[in-house]
């Protein structure tokens with residue numbers, strides 16, 4: 001009985017979630033206007049703007065189809081007791097509980113990736129291709145996939161293996177220990193992101209000496225921000241969308257610029273983009289973001305520790321006995337309303353931080369180059385100019401372009 005109630009709650013959660021997402025998508029689609037806002041005339045040319053609407057429409061339609069497919073598959077699998085069935089099958093072959101869970105997740109991972117493969121291929125080679133974003137060849141696509149598999153097998157296997165070992169050895173207090181492990185991993189990822197993880201997928205080359213490098217160092221010196229090196233990343237190998245980020249801590253900070261960013265922006269705009277990133281550092285957003293994530297992980301683990309040994313969760317998914325991996329899947333769904341809420345709060349903070357970083361760049365460098373850079377970035381990435389306010393509230397980690405431009409102008413006038 002308790003198991004049936006849990007299954008009912010699980011089905012309710014995924015249904016409500018699916019409906020909310022479809023409503024938000026609908027509102028967002030209705031909100032699109034076909035007239036170009038006055039601020040953006042000259043940046044988005046009319047033809048390109050229409051094209052960006054077509055791009056969003058293609059993506060909207062695509063994500064509606066994938067979400068519906070995913071929802072239908074989940075409901076069928078849950079009602080059919082598939083997750084428990086798979087557990088029962090594997091138990092005939094494997095008795096060691098940790099190996100059993102790892103194999104269970106590996107089977108689910110590969111099965112779901114194969115199921116999603118047609119969608120991924122369609123998205124990359126039909127939609128992105130049609131709008132000129134895709135730079136990936138089918139060969140590179142599959143090499144990336146294999147690299148991703150290898151990384152998931154090694155890192156994921158290690159993390160999940162250590163986690164299951166701790167859970168079984170330590171009982172309910174595992175959450176405290178695992179929180180410690182997770183915190184250490186997050187800090188290491190942060191420190192070694194550019195030196196270890198990025199080079200696995202992309203090539204980093206130091207920016208050659210010249211006026212751009214001089215201008216970057218001059219700005220960094222002016223705002224007292226120690227930069228040890230500026231790197232260029234070959235982002236154009238995969239996508240022509242552009243980006244910039246920082247890595248490292250203390251006095252060993254590195255700036256990484258996408259080659260595509262350098263091609264498309266003037267020197268002045270590039271410094272404004274870097275000034276925005278420096279703003280995130282100076283306002284301690286990186287550190288506070290890290291702390292927030294660590295607090296969030298601690299909370300999640302605590303709730304998990306309350307549910308992970310409850311046999312009713314396994315039975316709800318069709319199992320015949322307590323299975324940690326079944327409980328993890330059930331937990332993933334049962335916890336999602338809470339994670340939606342914490343995600344909302346994180347987005348609120350993140351959008352506030354973006355305004356602050358823009359304000360910092362406006363004060364220390366200038367509002368005009370930043371506005372130009374943001375407009376170009378948005379035009380180039382074909383971002384949605386008029387998302388619905390609710391959609392922004394739920395999903396946007398960055399404020400919409402027009403809001404940012406208005407805030408920058410207000411700041412420029414005030415200072």
Ligand SMILES: [Zn+2]
Nearest residue numbers: 276280354357
């Ligand atoms: Zn930012």
